[in-house]
Amino acid sequence: EDQVTQSPEALRLQEGESSSLNCSYTVSGLRGLFWYRQDPGKGPEFLFTLYSAGEEKEKERLKATLTKKESFLHITAPKPEDSATYLCAVRSYGGSQGNLIFGKGTKLSVKP
Amino acid sequence: GAVVSQHPSWVICKSGTSVKIECRSLDFQATTMFWYRQFPKQSLMLMATSNEGSKATYEQGVEKDKFLINHASLTLSTLTVTSAHPEDSSFYICSVQTGAPYTGELFFGEGSRLTVL
Numbered sequence: 703e704d705q706v707t708q709s710p711e712a713l714r715l716q717e718g719e720s721s722s723l724n725c726s727y728t729v730s731g732l733r734g735l736f737w738y739r740q741d742p743g744k745g746p747e748f749l750f751t752l753y754s755a756g757e758e759k760e761k762e763r764l765k766a767t768l769t770k771k772e773s774f775l776h777i778t779a780p781k782p783e784d785s786a787t788y789l790c791a792v793r794s795y796g797g798s799q800g801n802l803i804f805g806k807g808t809k810l811s812v813k814p
Numbered sequence: 815g816a817v818v819s820q821h822p823s824w825v826i827c828k829s830g831t832s833v834k835i836e837c838r839s840l841d842f843q844a845t846t847m848f849w850y851r852q853f854p855k856q857s858l859m860l861m862a863t864s865n866e867g868s869k870a871t872y873e874q875g876v877e878k879d880k881f882l883i884n885h886a887s888l889t890l891s892t893l894t895v896t897s898a899h900p901e902d903s904s905f906y907i908c909s910v911q912t913g914a915p916y917t918g919e920l921f922f923g924e925g926s927r928l929t930v931l
Contacts, residue, residue, distance in 0.1 A: 706857075733916055745907045745922035746858070748815055789858070793916070798871070802920060804857040 704729045704794045708805035715780055715812050723775040723808045725790030733793040735773050736802060737766050740787045749775075749788075780812045816842040816910045820923035827898055828931055834894045835926045837908030843888035844910045848920065849881075852905040864891040864908075898930040 707726045715721055727735065734753050738746035750759045752768040759766050763784065765776040775788055787809045791802035817840040827833050837847060847864040862883055863871040870883035880902075882894040895902055907925040911918045 736919070738922075743925070743927065745818075745820075745909075745925040748919055748921055751919055791858075798860070798863060798873075801860045801873070802858075804859075806855065806857050 704792065704796065704803045706790055706792055706803050706805035708788075708790050708808050710808060711806070712809045713811070715777075715810070717781055717812055717814050718779050720776070720778045720780070722777070723788055723790075723810070725773040725775070725805060726771060727773070727790075727792050727803075728771075729792050729794040729796075729803070731795030733795055735768055736791040736793070737764075737773070737775055738789040738791065740789055740807065742787075746789055777810070780810075782812045782814050785810055785812045815919065816840075816844070816912050816921040818908060818910050818921055818923035820908060820926050822926060823924060824927040824929070826929045826931065829899055830897055832894055832896045833898055833928060834892055835906055835908075835928075837891045837893070837923055839889045839910045842910055842912060844891075845888060846911060846915075847885060847891040848909045848911070849883065849891075849893050850907045850909065850922075852907060852925075858907065861906075895928065898928070900930045903928055903930045 705728045709724045737749040740746045750766040755770045787807040789807045791804040819838045821836045845866045849861045850858045852858045861876045864883045864885040866885045872878045885891040909920045909922045
């Protein structure tokens with residue numbers, strides 16, 4: 703069964719304190735791993751897609767990396783506006799085209 | 815990416831009534847849209863795939879007679895929750911996929927919060 707586990711559930715950082723969020727997955731053939739940002743009461747906002755182990759993508763203070771078993775979302779020198787829940791999702795060869803398997807997310811709080 | 819709009823953002827209804835939620839793809843012609851549901855502190859779960867001009871495909875465990883989906887045009891899909899009950903209270907989010915099937919990114923709407931009293 704395809705599964706996504708994110709850790710930690712919650713993370714509190716001081717502004718400027720870099721850290722990483724983890725997404726571990728088991729999937730029957732990976733078609734893609736996705737990172738989203740979700741603010742309270744809003745829909746997920748697309749950040750990155752990674753397709754193969756070793757791939758990395760960057761956007762401002764965020765950098766996503768992928769291995770065969772997990773993905774990391776690195777946040778460098780975070781600011782309070784980076785506070786949100788970060789969701790990881792996978793699409794497998796066994797699923798329908800729209801069926802992303804989501805983790806429960808990591809709630810990030812950045813204090814000034 | 816694609817810009818996806820949902821309406822209403824939130825709705826409160828009485829038990830037994832029906833509620834319709836609209837999902838519009840503003841800048842992309844979507845032959846396929848997807849409806850997800852998110853309970854508090856839980857993962858997003860795919861409910862159904864909405865296909866333009868044909869019947870929706872429902873995920874296992876989702877009642878098709880309760881959650882009616884209509885995809886009448888390339889820019890509009892609607893989800894109607896029929897005879898709503900308090901356990902249907904949730905955050906409903908639609909999405910649009912750009913690019914090729916199975917490989918493109920999914921872009922989500924702002925979500926619709928349903929509360930059934």
